[in-house]
Amino acid sequence: MKRPDAKEMKRLRQEFFNDIEEGRITLAEATRRMRKILGMNRREYAEKVLKIGFETLQAVETGKGNPTLKTLKIIGAPFGLEVGFVRKKGE
Template identity: 40%
Template structure:
């Protein structure tokens, strides 16, 4: 499987912690997916294969130009112990 440059353990821990904190506040889907892929250390084609989705679909999701199905979002989230749900909207 192709990989991005490897993050050192401390940088990876900090990225995961920042991601989980951001998820608590709400994060756009594209940015969340790209961050999860970065944490996994995979490039887009490898992450798409892992999730069993088309590489083009993953690229469009990360760019914020896609309308992924709930099933696709659940597959992406499940790989990181996350579930899809509603969050309060900032006023």
């Protein structure tokens, strides 16, 4: 996977953070997008950046996993994200 240039990466990050703030993104999609913003495949991102197993990341990205709080913290850390309760949009 090709890594975006600095300008594109900045644009993708801003779009990503806007989608989070507006509640337009699932955990699975957020996890995939963080990886893609960095231009990494799943194995590279899991092992080199997050230091978690490939299967764990795959389960989260496909929406089939039930990650622990520790895993969620690890996944959000590279983008400065914390785990917390958020209100669904429109409620």
